[in-house]
Structure formats: C-alpha cells, structure tokens
Amino acid sequence: MKRVITFGTYDLFHIGHLRILERAKQEGDYLIVGVSSDELNDKKGKKAVFPLEERIEIVKSLKCVDEVFVEESLEEKDNYIKKYKADLLVMGDDWKDKFNWVSCSVKYLERTPNISTTYLKNSIGMVYKD
Numbered sequence: 001m002k003r004v005i006t007f008g009t010y011d012l013f014h015i016g017h018l019r020i021l022e023r024a025k026q027e028g029d030y031l032i033v034g035v036s037s038d039e040l041n042d043k044k045g046k047k048a049v050f051p052l053e054e055r056i057e058i059v060k061s062l063k064c065v066d067e068v069f070v071e072e073s074l075e076e077k078d079n080y081i082k083k084y085k086a087d088l089l090v091m092g093d094d095w096k097d098k099f100n101w102v103s104c105s106v107k108y109l110e111r112t113p114n115i116s117t118t119y120l121k122n123s124i125g126m127v128y129k130d
C-alpha cells in the first residue's frame with residue numbers, strides 16, 4: 001500500500017485545496033494530511049481566518065483523506081514523513097524544489113489557476129457587501 005503525505009493551511013477551503021488533495025490521493029492508496037498550526041502560520045507570515053480545529057474538521061471530512069495531524073514546523077517535515085511512514089510527499093508547485101531534501105520521493109503538482117485564499121480574502125470584502 002502506497003502512503004502519500006501532503007501539507008497545507010487549507011484556510012477558507014476552496015476548489016484548489018480539494019483538487020490537490022484528490023490528486024494527491026490518486027498518487028497512492030492512503031492519504032495523510034498535515035494541517036498547519038496557527039503558530040506555524042504566524043511564522044509563515046499568514047493569519048488564518050478559520051481556526052486550526054475547524055480547518056482540521058473540514059479536511060478530515062473529505063472522502064479522499066484518510067488521516068490528519070497538526071503540522072507544527074516546516075523543518076520537521078522529514079520527521080513527519082518517517083512517523084507516518086510516507087512513501088511520497090505531494091506539494092503544490094508554489095513549493096517547487098523547497099522540500100527536495102526529505103527522505104521519500106517528492107512530487108510537485110500544478111496549482112489550480114485563478115483561486116487562492118489570498119484572492120478570496122481580498123475579493124469577498126470588495127464584491128459581496130452583505
């Protein structure tokens with residue numbers, strides 16, 4: 001059984017998030033997802049709208065996701081890979097070559113165009129008034 005691992009914040013969960021998780025699952029049989037803690041987001045210079053518990057609840061509910069844990073640090077990536085016995089790390093290509101140092105295979109998948117949490121944050125206030 002091939003075990004795939006991927007990571008993300010998954011704030012304001014959108015179609016780009018769903019598609020990368022579904023494509024990650026297609027790379028193997030079992031999908032493990034590390035959801036970034038609020039503290040890790042602070043370090044990444046991001047502030048999530050939805051708290052960690054809610055982001056985890058949404059990701060956990062997806063058919064393609066088998067297991068979820070909290071990602072506390074980007075540098076711990078290889079420890080998570082070993083702990084969850086992952087054979088393949090999947091990331092979006094905004095992270096291209098950033099994680100080539102890990103001990104399993106790595107695949108960077110193309111991001112879904114024209115959608116992002118940043119775009120949503122900016123457009124909601126401007127376009128939807130009530």
Ligand code: C2G
Nearest residue numbers: 007008009010011016017020036091092111112115
């Ligand atoms: N994504 C995508 N298409 C989009 C937007 C996002 O394929 N239009 C992918 C990203 O490439 C990433 C995943 O969805 O693989 C989660 O994206 P984010 O929630 O923005 O995750 P990020 O904050 O980049 O955290 O250890 C790495 C980090 O935790 C990744």
